Amino acid sequence: MSLHGPSTAPSGTTPRAWRPWAGLAVLALPTLLLSLDITVLHLAVPHLSADLDPTASQTLWIIDIYGFLLASLLIAMGAVGDRWGRRRLLLVGALAFGAASTAAAFAQTPEALIAARATMGIAGAAIMPSTLSLIASLFPDARQRGTAIGIWAAMFSVGIALGPVLGGVMLEHFWWGSVFLLGVPVMVLLLLAGPRLLPEPATDARVQVRPSSVLLLMGALLAATYALKDAASHGAGAPALLGVVAALVLGTAFVVQQRSASSPLLDLSLFGERRVRATLVSLLVSVGAVGGIYLFVTQFLQLVAGLDPLPAGLSLVPATAVLIATSVLAPSLAARIGAGRVLAGALAISAAGFVALAATSAGSSHWWVVAGFAVVYAGVGPVMALGTDLVVASAPPARAGGAAALSETGSELGISLGVAMLGSLGTAVFAARAGADVDGGLDSLSAVAAQAGRSAEASGAVGVAQAAFVDGMTTASWVAAALLVLAAGVTWRAFSAVRDRA
Template sequence: MSAHLASSDRQVANTADRRTWLGLAVLTLPVLLVALDVSVLYLAIPSITASLAPSASEQLWILDIYGFLIAGLLITMGNLGDRIGRRRILLAGATVFGLASILAAFAPTAGILIAARALMGVGGATLMPSSLSLIANMFSDPRERGRAIGVWTAAFAGGSAIGPVVGGVLLHHFWWGSVFLMNVPVLAVLLILGPRLLPEFKAPSDARFDVLGVVLSMGGILPAVYAVKTLASDGMDATTVAVGIVGVVMLAAFVVWQRRAPAPLLDLKLFGNLQFVGAISVALVGMAALGGMSYLTGVYLQSVMGHDVLAAAIAGLPMAVAVAVFSVGASRVAALIGTRAAFLLAIGLAAVGNLGLLALTTSSPIWVYLLCTSVAGVGYGIQFSLVSVVAIGAVPPERAGSASGISETSFELGNALGLALLGSLATLIFRSHRNGWDFGDTLGETLLRALDMGSPGEGLASAARQAYVDGMHAASLTAGIALAVLGVAVYFAMREPK
């Protein structure tokens, strides 16, 4: 398809045709894979460890390098797509992602697997902002655009939810490399149909690309994300604090440079738009609450309630369905009651769901968990879809890639902060509630210690499970309060809803 059809004819039509909706279906494929690859690897780690014998440090990098590079490159790749073409960078990223997936599947050593995961992160960073910003070009009608972004958000939620289920099935029948090879046929469909169904769009500029901005942004985001993730998993130490300080200093330098740069990577004027700031805040705080809740309840289902990994993954499906359904319907909710009211409703539901986790005990029936997480899922589905709608709608079409990169970076940072802050709070409460018992650093370690003790260890196991639930309650309460404060801020920030 030629570029002039993409950038002009498609914008003239007020109503999207069948070809455009088919193009949207193609755009959901890379989003589904990026989300799925974040969660699917957790199940494969034991098999990978048995096969490649990675060190503790290598195992950490196998898990984290993918997310680090996605977080660090989203803003850069969004801007690059605006300049060289969003479809072009989408297809290039898909090619890199596919080739890296093949390399990962057949990696003979842990080092090569880490390198492959890094390449997957580079490819994945192009897929998110380019696919979202293309929606802004393909759907000129605001209501259809909102519905399309809802479908895009639902695909991301669906990928995150089905990752453990798909991974469990594949690992049950095949070797660990199959969780990477499943990407290849999906990306092949994208590479074949993408050039035929997706438009091209770019905003040519004579100004030089902001290379220094790229260096400063990655030099800030990567250490910051590393610091909060390490804080969540290993606790605070001098090295982690130093890395975090480096990240903060680099981010400050990035902001200073963006004020002076002739063609800045990040348009700071966007942050003068209260609608945009409100949406980004919802992404950051909402994703922190969701990330923390998902991690803590995953451990709760397995280590406290005794469910296996696959059963725990299936228990998470109702929330994923709620997120997916209400992502698609978010634009209708906003049209019915207004954008600000829809945000407030969504934030309120997410807060109620998080606070509802306070009702969980060491022997709660599963329906309590399903009810709380499903209510929260309704709220998250609405708010995350509207975040993307508002972020894209706040900028002219030629800056949509940059805006989508900012919003997706906020989601990534929010997830990292949720794991670090809420996870650390829960761990702190767990360790402080030992009451004379010989707890390990984590619930899992303590339960293994209790198992080795035989019958005398039953009291230790029971006390550890209760201490973990107490920690989860503290984190849930904190997340609920943070969401309530967010709701008040959004009420004042979005006085003139669109």
């Protein structure tokens, strides 16, 4: 039995058999790039930190602003594509992403890099929902569409796998900004091939994108992210409390507005399906945990284990190979034992990997971290592979587009919040353990390493800073493991309840 809705005949003439698959290859390019951009940036952090000297907060925003804007604008951009044209929006987004990537590559200040990353996030939000909705137009047959969505999702894993390797090669021979230039030829190819191979589905002039809805959603997410950052860095004080209150007020206003709107930006009735809620929780927590810990792992390999960029990138290949393998195996396993069991089991496996990372010490072999991270990825693969398909299949066909946007938003928002929460928590632990012993009150390991090369006094603080950094990483790992166990329980109960009613 197919997980997808019934097939519908495409409008117009039927394309040649090869054209939809060629179109899928074109749509896979930006998916690969957007995931590659995440991992390649983490590997470059120590190098851009040494060059631009950002504060710990600026470093987190350099990483986080991209995912935050992408997540908060996905739903709005999906509606823009329905009204204005999905292929047109995809090509405009590709052009903007290429230009912003070039600006990021040559940024001279932390502020300029943050601005370029923000533009990349906006452009990415235009690209992502367009790719998935165009796949639905290319493949009206449900079975082919399922295969195409699986390939589309797998490209995210391929991008993660290529990111550390390509980033390591670039950082070994060029400056840190070169990693951003990897996206430029990809976007040029998309701009050249897209008009020839991709359809332009009919638009719907009835779709409305109210600026107030977009601003309310963005404001709620920004306030929540700020509250997490401030609470982790300075404790649960007045600024963090103010951020929580603002997030609740703006989020409530958004929900009220969507319930009363004749053409809502987000169809809230989708949350009425229990499996949709559980799958979104799985995506949010699992991808968020990986996004939050990735920065620690890449910095550990370079700044604690002492690996050069290329060996550090190659060390992550086993983990990403496991991610791809489990992503490919997950659909067939779900068909045999049930998607809910696969999701819950995968989340538990990831939790075990984080427990292994939590047992790391400053003297641990880097292979211990590589092995623990591979176990984390073994669990994340099935969640990524099944997540989008399950959310889309759980919604009525007429609302499949909104469900797909929700799954993408859950993944991207998870990365953003994971970096904010786990990254800020690790930074807070580092500052508490090393702040009094590190000259100048340096609050990031990359900053200590940069100073060590300029000052004999600062070099003596590296050992203290490394131990404090590992303390921050292990604390974040324990928190991630606990969240994954909770998510596994929620997912198991949700899918069990559906089976009991069947």
